[in-house]
Amino acid sequence: MSSAPTVYIILYSLYGHIYTLAKHIQSGLEEQGLQVKLYQVPETLSDDILEKMHAAPKLDLPIITAEELKDADAIVWGIPTRFGSMPSQMKAFLDSTGGLWANGTLSGKPTSAFFSTGSQHGGQESTVYNLIPYFAHHGMLYVPLGFANANMFDNSEVIGSSSWGSGTVSGSDGSRQVSDKEKEIALTQAKNFANVVISMQKGKVTLQQREPSSTESSTQQSSPVVQKEKQVQDQPKTDAPAAPAKEEQTSTKPAGSSTPDHTKANKVDKKEKSPSKCFCM
Template structure:
């Protein structure tokens, strides 16, 4: 039995939709338990309402929760080519986990939503993988065995670094079926890796 956490931040719902697809993919792997959680909001309520942020009743996670999982999949919108500040603040509170090597050997993955095709999609995923490597996690991208990412038919998100979607500058686009298929693929990929590593030799021995 392996446990997977899909942890995300979403302003307008695009990342939340992908998170649900990631969880669906992970659950398709026998013996996998999946939780979907979001990071705490830092934007004041009146600002959220004024900006048209969607309501989200998904339970909120705490940094300490991460140690309970074999695989952690992070989802974030792109903010100037980087992860959203809400996600960064959450990870910045995980120093205690880092100090005791609590996440070493766990599988980590990233997916993202971006306003445009050249709006920092890949930069966001790559930069979000950096703290995962500081935690000692094993990084899982989205291999080209998911052939949908090479399609030239329409606007699609995702890259070898993770699943994704293009929201449009005004947020009017929605994840395509290819985007959702990529997220399901990545979720299942992480679950299979986590299950394999969970039964392997422990990776936390100090040298």
Template structure:
């Protein structure tokens, strides 16, 4: 049975919801799944004044535990077309794992959110994927077998590179059912791919 880690950073809860949906999909495909988040680097007073969602139930991950998973799905909101500094700071500490090749051949995947439809979701996904490729991981995206991402009747997230959602400029838009379905679909594909590579 494949072990999957859904590793995320979420300021306002949008990526937290997407992480839970990815985990749901991976569990439906038979994987053992942990959902963990990276440490917050913003001082608590500033985070509270900016209305960050600080009551997230996922435990804090450590870099050392990454090598104990068959697959790692990394998610973060977009910061000016790139990954958040919190996620970057966490991954930057994984040099020892890279040097040992500890993640070579494992499955990697990415998911993201942005304030607007064209706010950098895809470049953020590529930033995450580039990191995972440097770790030697095999990438699983969100193929068009999730046809919801092709909808023209409503605003939807999703890209061939990973599940996404659009939060709105004020953060008021929550992940839609199509967005969450895309996340579950990607989680399922990650789990199935990891199981095949373990065989």
């Protein structure tokens, strides 16, 4: 693991504000020596509807697929607010990551996010609340911004951002552009996030050097589905049938006996052997 970590910035941007912020996040990450790839999530609205919404021309960015996420060392999400929440385009993409969840593919990857709202109090913070469950379920490591930039204490003008991530305020008609202070906050977020990603990479290398065979298990936890399957595979196979439940009830085994209770073990065994069904691909 000698090359620089690769960060994916994955965004949805209808009027360009998130894209502008993304370019600053990208600069901040690259300044710290990271490789960055920008992607947009698939559009779910028809051209007809997009025209009625006065959407800007589609961004010239590759469209991300869930499968591609496995190649990212870290992921930063760019999210414009919709009714205090994330847009359905972003949610639809995140909902397509069930297969990755089942395999624990994203577990342990650092992640962060930045936001855009039309108004100052339009829900940058509530938007992130809808995002964090996805990170938690995947086992991703969410890195917030904190109050890491002095502009966040400046109340003399409208400034987007919160402790959860940098942000901009586009104005209700989209005419306000990302301000210099918001750009500075985005840069701070990117640099701090880059430091986390770099530190984690160094930690992984150190672990690899110490215990080469166990790096995988010590740095990345597999998902419950994978663990459950492994548990079933690892269980000793026995041809002995489970003892009848009646026997367990009438057992006269003395208290404190060190003899293993096979009756009980067999009962658990039987239960565990019915593999869980996964709702994902």
